[in-house]
Amino acid sequence: MEQLNRRYSLHGDHPFIEPSDFAWTRQLALHTEAIQKELDALLPQVERLPNFQDISPDQAMLTTDAGWKTFFFRGYGVECEGNRRKCPNTAKALELVPGMSTAFFSILAPGKVLPPHRGPYNGVLRYHLGLRIPASDDTCAIRVDNEQRSWGEGESLVFDDTYQHEAWNRTPHWRIVLFVDFLRPLPLIPRLLNNAMMAIIRATPFVRVAARNQARWEASFYG
Template sequence: MTQQATPSPTGKPSQNFGTSGIEAMERPGFITRLLMGVVERVERLNLRHSKVGNPPVYDKATFPWVAEIEREWPLIRAELDKVLARQSELPSFHDLSPDVKTISDDSRWKTFFLAGYGLKSDRNIEQCPETWRIMQKIPGLKTAMFSIFEPGKHLKPHRGPYNGVLRLHLGLIVPEPRDKLAIRVSDQVCHWEEGKALVFDDAYEHEAWNHTDKTRVVLFVDFVKPLRFPASLFNWLLLNVAVFTPFIREGADNQKEWEKKFYAQAEALRNRPQP
């Protein structure tokens, strides 16, 4: 299925609010159903009041700060290399966020989480201080993490949970051959480049794949979509309520449990008697 922002019968832009063949990433319960109903209404408002239009993939020049992020990418890459020294111990995405199992249930999509929706991993940020400093240049930063696709990973077609944010991928490790590594957003197939950013709207159907024999890594960022009033107000409210939802709270709890084990193992190795 191809998903595009096409004019509705009223002449206003529209998006599909689901992905054919993929189970919705939502929970049962009255409060959750009520919240999802509000989200859909606000998403329609966001489409009408966007300051930057609603294309699936953006010209990165739309966001002047992107060039600053690209200039400093070698510092981010250097910190990533240290993280990947323990790549096998990093969590699979669905281990942190069980709802992701609807689109990925294997161990080939790993992540190193820095921050998301008001929550931070202080221990992980300590490992990547330059990356975190550079991330502060992004207006409306909501999520930052390393997204690691191991060889053979293919992420199924899906759409993101909410169109009030946009996504940036900064290429950090992009193996060859180019034609075996890509992301499709709506009907556009894009290829990552090391040191270059890709900005897109993950509320369009998208899928990504790494059919090479090496690991691909991008810096994965969500930032607030520039909107006019009143959409900007409702968007701010929803994004600040998100931290209280089961999606985010469960992910935060799983992240804390992983950190305890990961850093306890590192401490044990440091304190191991030398032969």
């Protein structure tokens, strides 16, 4: 299936894809300030936000400490209603993303490094909107395949996470992006097959366990 997705991808098969290829990225970036305000309201409680591996245990291969915090709005199609109510402007802005599968605030602590890895399935592409970026140089960056990029606040990146990639924040400040996975644009028949594969993935323990953990965390957080 991955070979089929690469062959028929409407935006080619590249580590990074130009954000301007997707009209919605410009529209979503216009909401940066409103999203930042909701994010900033959360940050006094950042230590209470869940570590990624606490929501998705499979992430323990990448992180086992408190250096990668999350605040989910959707995970493989499962809505996170409490968080959406907490950040209504962010939730509204995310409606601009066609085929959105997953969305959350991805929060890297000072000094946090994510080792080289690849995503599980290339039926989605990944989008980052820079929200709080302490540096736009080698100290805070992402490498996908052989290409390295940095984030900027209010700026977008789109990439294929099934290329080997790594990210790091070697600064004394938090690095925060809006992290979105969306369905890879494909012609009709490959798109239908991809939709079927995504439905299968949503039914796996990988997703069901994460959904339960997220619901349990929201119940505790909102009391």
